[in-house]
Amino acid sequence: MKSKNIEKFKQKCGPWAIVTGASSGIGTEFAKKLAAIGLNLVLVARRKDCLEVLKQNLEQAYNIQVKITAVDLTEPDFLSKIRDLTDNIEVGLLVSNAGMMYLGDYFENNLETEMKMVDLNIKAPSILPHHFGKKMVERSKGGIIYMASMIGFMGTPFATAYAASKAYEISKAEGLAYELKSRGIDVLALNPGLTETEMTANYDFSSMPMKLMKPEKVVRTALHCLGRRTLATPGKMNNMMVFFSKHLMNRQMNTNMFGGFMKKTF
Numbered sequence: 650m651k652s653k654n655i656e657k658f659k660q661k662c663g664p665w666a667i668v669t670g671a672s673s674g675i676g677t678e679f680a681k682k683l684a685a686i687g688l689n690l691v692l693v694a695r696r697k698d699c700l701e702v703l704k705q706n707l708e709q710a711y712n713i714q715v716k717i718t719a720v721d722l723t724e725p726d727f728l729s730k731i732r733d734l735t736d737n738i739e740v741g742l743l744v745s746n747a748g749m750m751y752l753g754d755y756f757e758n759n760l761e762t763e764m765k766m767v768d769l770n771i772k773a774p775s776i777l778p779h780h781f782g783k784k785m786v787e788r789s790k791g792g793i794i795y796m797a798s799m800i801g802f803m804g805t806p807f808a809t810a811y812a813a814s815k816a817y818e819i820s821k822a823e824g825l826a827y828e829l830k831s832r833g834i835d836v837l838a839l840n841p842g843l844t845e846t847e848m849t850a851n852y853d854f855s856s857m858p859m860k861l862m863k864p865e866k867v868v869r870t871a872l873h874c875l876g877r878r879t880l881a882t883p884g885k886m887n888n889m890m891v892f893f894s895k896h897l898m899n900r901q902m903n904t905n906m907f908g909g910f911m912k913k914t915f
Contacts, residue, residue, distance in 0.1 A: 655686050661835070661876070662742035662792040667691040667735065667781065669722060669773070670747030672699035674846030675796070678864040679744050680707060682872060688742065689714040691734055695721050722747050722773040723765050728780060735781075742792045743781045745774040748814075750848045752915050755809050763810050770814035778825070782834065789833040792875050795822045797838040799887055802894055806908035807915070815840075819880065826879040835876040841867045842887035856913040859886040 666683050670676035672694035680690055684707040692700050697719035704715040716734045720727050749766045751758060778793050785791030800808060801815030822838035829836055843854050843861045854861065867883045874881035882888050894903050 658872075659687055661790050661833075663688050663739075665689045665691060665735075665738050665740045666742035666744065667693065667731070667740050667777075668744040668746060669693045669777070670796075671703065672696045674848065675841070675844060675864045675867055676744075676746040677703060678868040679746060679871075682865075682868050683742070683744075684711040684713050684715075686872075687711070687713065689716075689738075691716045691718070691731070691738075691740065693718055693720055693722070693731060693747070695719060723768040727773065728776055731777075732780075739788070740781050740784065741788075741790065742794070743777060744794045744796075745777055746794075746796045747773065748796055748848070750808070750811050752808050752811065752852060752911065754807065758810075766810060767814060770811070771817050774818060775821075782825075782829070785834050786829070786832050791833070792835040793822075793825070793829075793837070794871055794875060795819075795836070795838045797822065797840045799840050799842045799882060799891060800907060801840060802891060803900060803903040803907060805911060806904065807911040823879055836879060837871060837875045838880050839867070839871045839874075840880060840882045840887075840891070842882070842884060842890070852914045854914055857910055859884070859890065862887075 666688045668676055668679045671680050671692035680692055680703060684690060692703060692715060694700055700717040704717050708715050718730055718734055720730045747769060749769045751762055751766050774795060782793060795818045797818040798815035800812040801819045805812035819838045822836050826836035842859055843849055843857060844864055844867055845861045849861060862884055870881055870883035882891050
């Protein structure tokens with residue numbers, strides 16, 4: 650970002666940002682990019698040791714304040730633990746990044762794991778924006794970034810619940826963006842394709858037409874598009890796929906195509 654844009658961003662989305670799923674991958678990259686801009690951070694993840702290392706590195710490198718909390722967002726009382734750190738500070742940006750991807754034949758998958766994914770991908774990203782968004786409305790400024798996915802635009806075999814959870818985030822972001830625009834709050838659904846993270850490491854995506862992206866590019870796209878768009882898809886190939894899916898193919902064609910890709914991943 651240029652210095653003028655950085656100051657504008659800090660005024661709109663500062664002085665504190667909260668990032669969930671901050672211990673690795675895209676979440677860690679968000680923390681680094683926001684620290685470089687000069688925002689103080691609240692970092693949320695399950696692994697305290699990873700958060701402690703990240704906190705120390707960011708505070709030393711960027712002279713900011715970092716608060717951390719080791720929280721499992723599938724636990725019923727997770728919000729109270731986050732509020733212990735945030736009730737007395739002004740959170741201007743929420744990056745709802747934490748998520749889970751569980752692929753496979755739906756009827757062979759473990760139902761308990763499927764429901765845990767629903768809690769993490771849908772329930773937690775509903776509770777957090779409701780809590781922090783109300784405070785943003787009171788201040789008439791702020792930003793919310795939802796972590797959705799390219800496959801949230803279509804029914805996707807062998808990723809049925811995961812794709813549905815991301816479709817929920819896309820639809821919610823579009824609706825909230827309209828509701829909150831006049832109140833000074835920017836909402837973005839970030840729809841990355843395959844990205845080099847711990848979440849994708851357990852599957853074989855070599856049959857896919859696009860290569861795995863780096864988290865840095867995904868985050869750069871999000872920060873550039875916040876306030877400019879409601880939906881953002883990082884990467885030229887990913888954008889081409891979304892264009893074809895929306896404008897040249899019907900929903901059944903999309904499902905058939907991605908079903909062929911996805912059944913080779915596990």
